[in-house]
Amino acid sequence: MNQTYPFKFWCKQQVNRFAPGLFFIGLVLLWECICVFGKVPNYILPAPSSIITAFLNVEFSRWMTHLWATLRVALMGFFLSIIIAIPLSIGMMRSELMNRVLYPALIVIQSTPVVAVAPLIIVLLGTDDPSRVLITCLITFFPLVVSTTTGMLETPPEMIELSKSLRAPRYRETWQIRIPYAIPHIFSGLRVSITLAIIGAVVAEFVAAEEGLGYFIQFSTSFFKIPQAFAGLIFLSIISLLLFKSVQWVQMWLFPWSLPKKK
Amino acid sequence: MKTKLKFTLFASLITSTSVMAADKVTFQLDWLPGGDKAPVYVGIQQGFFEALDLDVSIASGRGSTDALTKMATGQSDIGSSDIGALMAARAQDDVPVVAVLPYFTQAPHAFFVLKSSGIKSIKDLKGKKIATSPFTSSNAFLPLVLKENGFSEEDIQLVKSDPGALAPMMITGNADAIIAWVTNTALFKNQASSVGKEVIEMPWSDSGLSLYSSSLLASEKFLTERPDVAKRFVKAYAKAIQFTYEFPDKAGADLHKMVPEVDAGIVSAQIKSITNLVFNDVTEKDGFGYFTPERIQKTWKYVAEANGLEDDALEPMMIVNNDFIPE
Amino acid sequence: MGPVPNKTDKNLTYVSLKGVGHKYDPHPNSPMVVQDIDLDIHRHEFVAVVGPSGCGKSTLLRMVAGLLVPSHGSVSVFNLPVTEPRDDVGIVFQKANLLPWLTVRKNVLFPLKHKYGRYSSADEVRANELLEMAGLMQFADKMPDELSGGMQQRVGIVRALLLNPDILLMDEPFSALDALTREQIGFDLLDIWREHPKTVLFITHSISEAVLLSDRILVMSKRPGTVMDLIEVDLARPRTSKTINSPRFAELTDIIRGYIYEPNVPV
Incomplete structure (x- = not known):
């Protein structure tokens, strides 16, 4: 008994460790089997093997060109929206008037389909990066404004009383209390925004671009190269996932205290 | 910057x-x-x-x-x-x-059908299900080309779908014919031959739409x-x-x-x-x-x-x- | 600011409330939260306020702190009307409210950092002394979430002492703690108070806590909160766990309990 217990425990540990990976591999194998034995043609659902072949058939340097084009726009749009959203949230938190004037405007911007105004943006800013960055920014900044504002408003009221009782200047109340308290909220906003940034960059590439993963997918589809389009799509999802993870890493690295406590 | x-x-x-x-x-x-x-x-x-x-x-x-x-x-x-x-x-x-x-x-507009469908001319399309993409300029010319052939849009069943889905719809039998530009002929033939089928194009320019x-x-x-x-x-x-x-x-x-x-x-x-x-x-x-x-x-x-x-x-x-x- | 008071003057009233009343809604027919409160607190006196929940105890404290302006009557500190928060008044809140991103030491130094944007090495020495006194020195570099609730609240008290206020306002500071911790931290507070004598206004809903800690107890009625009695606690100091077992302790708690549970029976 005494000897089997640690072994069982060890087995359980290993299962927990490898289960997600094994599940994923199993899923891919199942997909492959359905495609091969079900004789599903490539243009309906390409088999994983033909997606991998399509991926390898595109030169590595081309992948990097497209990746860099999308990543560049997504990150510039993402950082631009941080630069806009956080000061805006601070302003809206501090001024009731600003809040009442801007909030409806923000909701209008958010609920306007960007694709509908994209041609206008292209006419105003041209067909280069600035247009695409703006389109990305329009998609990403709203969740950030909402999460930052919510976070700052959820500061414990007694902390604000402490600040008032010290007669500290208001900017220190904002910087030393409200913003740090909003960090967990800001980061959940950032996690949403970074994945939206990729979607934004891809949407922008659908409107006007000569390179980028979104352009590549659209292009592959126009030539009915479905496996190649899927390869682009999967590459894109992997990038999204990595960016999402990076936001978590940055939070772990800079603000470890802001993570939820493990039970 | x-x-x-x-x-x-x-x-x-x-x-x-x-x-x-x-x-x-x-x-x-x-x-x-x-x-x-x-x-x-x-x-x-x-x-x-x-x-x-x-x-x-x-x-x-x-x-x-x-x-x-x-x-x-x-x-x-x-x-x-x-x-x-x-x-x-x-x-x-x-x-x-x-x-x-x-x-x-x-004009580059055309109907595409499978050879196996038995459709040989535009006139045979009467009563058939035809797929087209939502925003193509072909849609505007469709009534004209049908009129040239003696029938109207009411005599066909028109469905709209993503451009990329058109050829698969035809090949899998979800549509009897599709509308696309003849610039796609080579691509469609490629797709169809991969499952052993043959595609026929019927350009609208052959039936009067000359522009x-x-x-x-x-x-x-x-x-x-x-x-x-x-x-x-x-x-x-x-x-x-x-x-x-x-x-x-x-x-x-x-x-x-x-x-x-x-x-x-x-x-x-x-x-x-x-x-x-x-x-x-x-x-x-x-x-x-x-x-x-x-x-x-x-x-x-x-x-x-x-x-x-x-x-x-x-x-x-x-x-x-x-x-x-x-x- | 007017003349600087001589704080060593035995006859100087530290805190004075005259006919104080408050309501949150300025409408004439709206209900009062507290009403007709008169209270004078003198140098190094420990005054507790007890009363049922919602009787306006915390409202009273916030008016003394300068965080709320009374709608009736006047609140003064050192004979000067309170118009805004003062440097010589410190507050300890219901929850420790430590900033989770700062170490214990930095939390203690936070009032300086927050008020002036910086602190000196002399301030750090003082923070260390206070932490040492509260038995927290070994936790100085820990993060707040590594501390138990009781220790966190002790840090909260130390933080309030940093600016060396003459008056300490405590708003149900131990109510979030479990019973055992609560009793222990009460004795800790008495120790700290003996070493650093302060004038204390202590809000609590625990009758025995009020009796154990204070010199006088203001008993408030339920809303709108009025003064039911001002009780002199004639128990000898220093108070220890033995105090709790003394007959006088039981008597005093019974008297107060009588007010709270049978408010219409005169004593």
Whole structure:
């Protein structure tokens, strides 16, 4: 008994460790089997093997060109929206008037389909990066404004009383209390925004671009190269996932205290 | 900011070393690169533009209207787009774009069916299920081509679907026929043969729909401010068209060189399959490279009817500028 | 600011409330939260306020702190009307409210950092002394979430002492703690108070806590809160766990309990 217990425990540990990976591999194998034995043609659902072949058939340097084009726009749009959203949230938190004037405007911007105004943006800013960055920014900044504002408003009221009782200047109340308290909220906003940034960059590439993963997918589809389009799509999802993870890493690295406590 | 600066420096370095003070021209495509867009790539790769001291860059588009807008607002100088879209736009608005050179002298619209379906002519489509994409200009011409064949849209079942889904719908039997441009023939044949089926195209031009289609359009600003550059461009472009259809394999290779994602083989197959849109009985009669008033008039009549516009909404020759035709 | 008071003057009233009343809604017919409160607190006196929940104890404290302006009557500190928070008044809140991104030491130094944007090495020495006194020195570099609730609240008290206030306002500071911790921290507070004598206004809803800690107890009625009695706690100091077992302790708690549970029976 005494000897089997640690072994069982060890087995359980290993299962927990490898289960997600094994599940994923199993899923891919199942997909492959359905495609091969079900004789599903490539243009309906390409088999994983033909997606991998399509991926390898595109030169590595081309992948990097497209990746860099999308990543560049997504990150510039993402950082631009941080630069806009956080000061805006601070302003809206501090001024009731600003809040009442801007909030409806923000909701209008958010609920306007960007694709509908994209041609206008292209006419105003041209067909280069600035247009695409703006389109990305329009998609990403709203969740950030909402999460930052919510976070700052959820500061414990007694902390604000402490600040008032010290007669500290208001900017220190904002910087030393409200913003740090909003960090967990800001980061959940950032996690949403970074994945939206990729979607934004891809949407922008659908409107006007000569390179980028979104352009590549659209292009592959126009030539009915479905496996190649899927390869682009999967590459894109992997990038999204990595960016999402990076936001978590940055939070772990800079603000470890802001993570939820493990039970 | 820094990247932009670097980019500008880099760009100026390239231009200053390779082409000394060549005239810059931005060429607008109305869609993504493909076989029918090959001439401009050929012009660059074969040095036709460089020989006339032109430095051409290419911008891809997302449909005729998108291309027109980009030319009208000065994002690009000259480009290829559907002359019908230009006519419709000019009839309703003062768009500063004119047509300078015909490219497709026949309409590219067509029905596609599987050989196994037993459908042999457009007349056989009566009562059938036909799939089309939601935003293609073909939809406007569909009633006209059906009328030429003695029936109307009410006699068919029309479904709309994503362009990429059309061929699979036909191959899997979800649609009896599909509507697409003949520029896709080579791609459809490829797809169908992978499951052992054969595709037949039925171009609408064969059943009466005879009009100008894809053409070389230019912004009026470009033509008035830099007429000499425009003239040289049209000359080189016309030469590139001739070359493209004379040597489809070389054209395919040229396009592949600039857009590596494109298969040279597919491009040359596309070019071969659309040669009759560019060189046909119309060009034989009228000669290659300029718009005749009669055919412009005829094209407008179709466009007006298809778009529900009054016949006198536009003086169609107003949108044509024949001054830039190469001697 | 007017004349600087001589704080060593035995007769100087530290805190004075005269006919104080408050309501949150300025409408004339709206209900009062507290009403007709009169109270004088003198140098180094420990005054507790007890009363049922919602009787306006915390409202009273916030008016003394200068965080709320009374709608009736006047609140003064050192004979000067309170118009805004003062440097010589410190507050300890119901929850420790430590900033989770700062170490214990930095939390203690936070009032300086927050008020002036910086602190000196002399301030750090003082923070260390206070932490040492509260038995927290070994936790100085820990993060707040590594501390138990009781220790966190001790840090909260130390933080309030940093600016060396003459008056300490405590708003149910131990109510979030479990019973055992609560009793222990009460004795800890008495130790700290003996070493650093302060004038204390202590809000609580625990009758025995009030009796154990204070010199006088203000008993408030339920809303609108009025003064039911002001009880002199004549238990000898220093008070220890033995105090709790003394008959007088039981008597005093019974008297107060009588007010709270049978408010209409005169004593």
